[in-house]
Amino acid sequence: MRFDRFSRRLFLTGAGGTVLALPWLSSLLPRSIRREVGAQPASIPKRFVAIKTYSGAPVLDWYPRQAPPGYSTHGVDGTVVASQRLAEPTGRHRNGNQYYGHSAPLSDFAATGVSNVFTERLNPHLDQMILFRGLDFMPGINHNHGGYLGNLGLNTDGLGGAVSGAQINATIDYVMSRSPNVYPSAPAGPRVFHLGSRPNTASYAPRDLNNVLAVGLGSIERAQAYVDPRAAFDAALSLVMPGQMAGGEPGVSTRLIDRVIDDYRAAMGGPHLSAADRMTLDRHVTHLVELEDRVNGAAARACDASSRPQAIDSGREFSVDPATITSLFDNFVDLIALAFSCDVTRIVTLDVTKMVVEDGGNTFGLGDSEDATSSGRSNWHFQAHEWDANAQRWLGQGARWVAERVVLRLLDRLAEITETDGESLLHHSLVMWSNELSFNHLAYSIPTATWGSAGGFLRTGRFIDYIDHQQPIRFRQHEGSAIEGVQFNRWLVTIMRAMGLSPQEYERERGRGFGEYGTVGKDDGHAKDYDQSNVGQVLPDIMV
Amino acid sequence: MKLGLHSVRAWSAFSSLGVAWLVCGCTGSIGNVGDQDGLGSARDPVVCKETPGPVLAPLHRLSRTEYERGLRQLVGDSLVDGAADQLRTLPSDEAEGEGDFSRMDHRLSSEHVGAHYRVADRIATQLSQDADATVAAFGDCARANPDEACLRSALPGFLRRAFHRDPTDDEIQNVIDEASSFSAGERIHAAVFLTLMAPDFLYRFENRGEEVSPEVVELTGFELASRLAAHFWSGPPDDALLDAAASGALDSEEGFREQVDRMVAHPRTEATVIGFFDEWFHLHRPPFGTSPRLEVLRDGTDMTGLSEAMRSEVHELLRFHLDQGDGFREALTSRYSFAQDPRLATIYGVEPWDGTSSPPMLPEGERSGILTRAGMLYTEDGSTNPFRRGAFLRRSILCDAVAPPPADLPPDALQRPPTEAGASSRDQFAAKIVEEPCASCHAQFTSLGYIMEAYDGLGRYRTEERLVTVEGNDEGTAAVDASAVAAIEGRDEPAVSGPVALSQAIADSPKANACFASRYVRFTYRREIVGEDQCVADRIARELEGGQSMREALRSVALDESFRLRRLEP
Known part of the structure; x- marks a missing residue:
C-alpha cells in the first residue's frame, strides 16, 4: 500500500513506538512549527561580508603613520592616535575609573590615503569606512580559525585545540543565517556562502541547525569553502539561472525532494542505530528541508546570472602563482556582487589565504597553511615568524594587495549597485576585513576595518581607537602594544x-553578549582589565 | 556457517572500561607528558582480551571518492563525466588534525546535500535522455515504455547495484509508486533521482544484522562486503563481492578469506595503502619554490619536478617492501635506492634505478630507511628546522604525545633564529630554548631533529652545513653535530650518532610498530581510536613485533573478528 506524501509524514511523526522513542529530533516537527514567525522582512535586505586574512598581520602598515590634524602621536607607542574622545565611555577599570576610546574622521587622510595598506586608492570609499583599533580577543588564544567570527575558545589543532575553560560555539555568520531578520524566507542560494583559497574556513556551523547557540566542541563543525569560482557559482546561482528553476514548472527532481525527505525519516526509524546515527540522519533531513525551500523559493527569483566563471584550480595552500591568485579573487569578488544583486545569499565569508606581493618589480605569491611544515618565501606563516626586513615588507605589501585588489574591487562592485531607496548596495551592507590574530600571534587589537553602514546603522567615515592609552603598555612585540582596548565580543x-x-x-545568558568573554589563559602579565558588565552591549559611540 | 561470536559476547563485559587520553600542556611541571620521562605513551593502560572486541563504527557518509566511484560503477563513466560541474560543488574531504586522514571527514553540510541534489538531477536527466544509458540501466523495456512492469523487472538489479544489497519489496514498490506518478518520459528520471538521493546510496548502513549484545551488531554479508570495499578500495563492492554476500559465501571463514585475499591483491588496494602512508607521512608538502636561499643551495640543479620525484621514490620504497613481504621495520631501515630521477640519484650518490631490476644500494652510513629519504626531508626553500623535524618524528612516527606550545609564549618565541656565520642551525635553534618554559617542552622532541640535521633541506647528506641566509647570502659553513640522546623510550638512553643509527633505534623500538598499527586502525575505522578500540591496534602491533609483514598486517585488520561486528555508541 502506498501512502500519499501528507499522510506518510503524519504517519512517521505519530507512529509512536519506535519513532517516538527516538531522542528529540527537530526535523520531525511539522514545518509550520519549525519556521520562526513574526519577523517582517526588511524592505531592503542587509548583507554581510567577512573577509579574513591570517597570522602575521603587519599592524603598523594597517594604521596611519602620519598624524594629520585631529590626530596625535602616541608618546611611547609611536603610532597615530585619534584625538577626539568618544562621547560614550568604554567602561570602568577595576579601580573605578571610566575609560574612553577616541575617534577622528578618515576624511583627514583624503590627500594621502589612510595607511600603507589602505592607500589613496581606497579613498573613494572613505566615507563608508571604519578603521578599528583596540578590538581585543578576551581568551588567550593563539592560532585559531573562528575567533574573528566569535568562536573564541578554540585554538588550531596543532596548538591543542580547545582553550581550557573557554566556551566553544558556532560563529556569528551561522547565528545570523538562522535569523528571520536576515532571512525572512529561505534564500535560493546558501544561507552562508563560503568562498576562499582553501577548503577549510574560519567558520563553525552548529551541528544542530535548530540550536545555533549550543556550546562545546561536539556541537559544532568547521564549515567548508568553495575554492573554485565556477563550483561556487553553480552552488549559489544555478537555481535562479534562466532556463533552470526560475519561472518554469518544477522539474521531476524538485517534485521528489519531499519524497526523499520521507526516506530519511524512515531510515531514522531503522534498527540498531545509535543516537548519533539518528542525529546524523536528522541533520540530513534538515538540510533537505532547507534545500526544498530553496528550490521552491527560487522559482520566483529569476536572475540574469549569465556570467558563469571558468573553473580555476588554484591548487593547495602553497600553489601561489600570482596570476592564478588574482584571477581567483577577482572571480570571487564578482561572484559576491552577483549573488547579492540576485539576492541568493546575504552572508558571505571570504578566506584570503593567498596574496600577491609586488616588491621592487618582483611579483610573487604568498600562501598560508594550517600545516605549515615547510619554509620559504612563499610561505606566509613562515614569513610571519621570520619577521626580518624582507618579511615585514612582503607581508605589508601582501596586505596592501588584499586591500587594493580584493577589498577595493568588492567595494566598487557593491557601490555600483543601487537599491530601491537610491542608496548603494554597499550602504546597505557591512563588509568587514579582519584577521586571525594581531602582531606576533597575539590576541590584542585585531586589525579590523569595515565598509558600509548596514543600512544606516553604523556611523562610518571614522578611525575609532578603543585602546585606552591611559593604561600602561603591558608589553610590545613586532612594534605592537598590548594595552586594554575593548572586548571583540x-x-x-x-x-x-x-x-x-x-x-x-x-x-545564551541575558546581557552577556556572544562568545567567550573571560580572559581565560591570560596571566597577569597580559592586559585584562576590562569592564565585563557591558560585554553584551554594542560598541560605544558606533551607531548613527 | 556463521562465525563464532562467543568472544564478542564476552567482550561486552568490558564495555564499561574507559580510557582517558592525556591532555598535555606545557604548564606547571613542564615536560611530564605521558609519563615520568615526558616521552611516553599517550594513553592509560587498557585491559585487552586476547581477541579484541568490536570497534565503534558510526553511520558513515560516503567520502567524496567513494561517492564518485559508486556513481561510476552504477551509471558509467560518461554520465558521471557529464556531471563534472555538479560534482565539483561537493566539498572535498579534508584531514583536520594531527594523525587524521581525509577519509575521517564526517562533516555534513548544506553544501553536501545541495551537491548531491545537483549531481542526482544531472545524472537522472542525462540517463533518461540517453536511450543507450537507459537500456543499460533498466533494460530494453525502458526505452519504449517504462511502465510498472518494466520498472518491477529492472529495479531489483538497479537498486542492488546502488545500495550494494538486495532491495526490499517495499523499497522497490515505493520507487515504482513514485515514478508511476510521472509521465512515461519522466519515470526513469524519477527512479534514478530517488535512488541517487536515497540514504542507502549516500551512507553506509551497518544496522541490518543480528544483535549479539545490546551494543553490538554482527554485520550482514552485504554490509561486510561494503565495509571491505570501503576499507580496501575506498569504493563500492564489485559484483564478485556482492555475489559472495548474496550466496552466503562471505559468511563462511573460507569464503571471507578468499574475498579478502582477492581484494588485497587488487591494484586498488595498493593505491589505498599508498594513500594511507602518503597522509601519515605528510608527503603532500609544497614543492620546491623560488627563493634566494634555495637559489644558492641548489648549486645549479634544475628543481622542476624534483619534489615529485622524491615523493615517488618514497612510494616505490613502500611498494617494494610491501611486495617483498617485509615488515615495517625493514621499511625503516631499507638501504635500497628507488631514485629513478637522475638528480635524486645524484643526491643519494647512486645510479638511477631502472624501475624493474634490483634497486641499487645506498652508500653505507649515510641513509637507512624511509625516514632518511629526500621525500621526507626536503623543504620549500632548502632550509632545515630541527624543531619541526623532531616534532614530526616524535608525534607521527613514534605516536608520542607532544604538548602544544602555550598560548602565552614569550615575545618573539616563535621567530626563527637568523642564519649567522660560524653557527650551525642546531646551535642557533638550541640557543632559543635554553630558558624555561621552552627548555622542558622542547626536550620532548628536539634531539630527534638535531640528529636529522645530517640532511639539508634538499635531502642531501652532510657533515658540514652550508649557511645561507634568507636573503641568499653565503655565510660559509659550520660542522654538523648529528649526535644526541634520541630518548625514544626514555631519557637514560645512550646518545645516538647520526640518522642511520636513529632509524635503527626507531625500528628496534616497539613504538614504531605500535604507531603504525594505531594509525592504520584509525584509517580503517575513520575515527580516533579510544578506549578498548585500541586493543585491535595492540594486537596488530604485537604481531608486527613478532615478524609479521606489513601486507599481512594490513590484511589482518580485516581478518580480525572485530571487523565483522559493529559496536554502537550508547
Missing part, C-alpha cells in the same frame, strides 16, 4: 545588531 554584538538581530537570538 562587543564588536560581534554590534555586527549582529546591525544586521537586525535581537539579543535573544544570540545571547
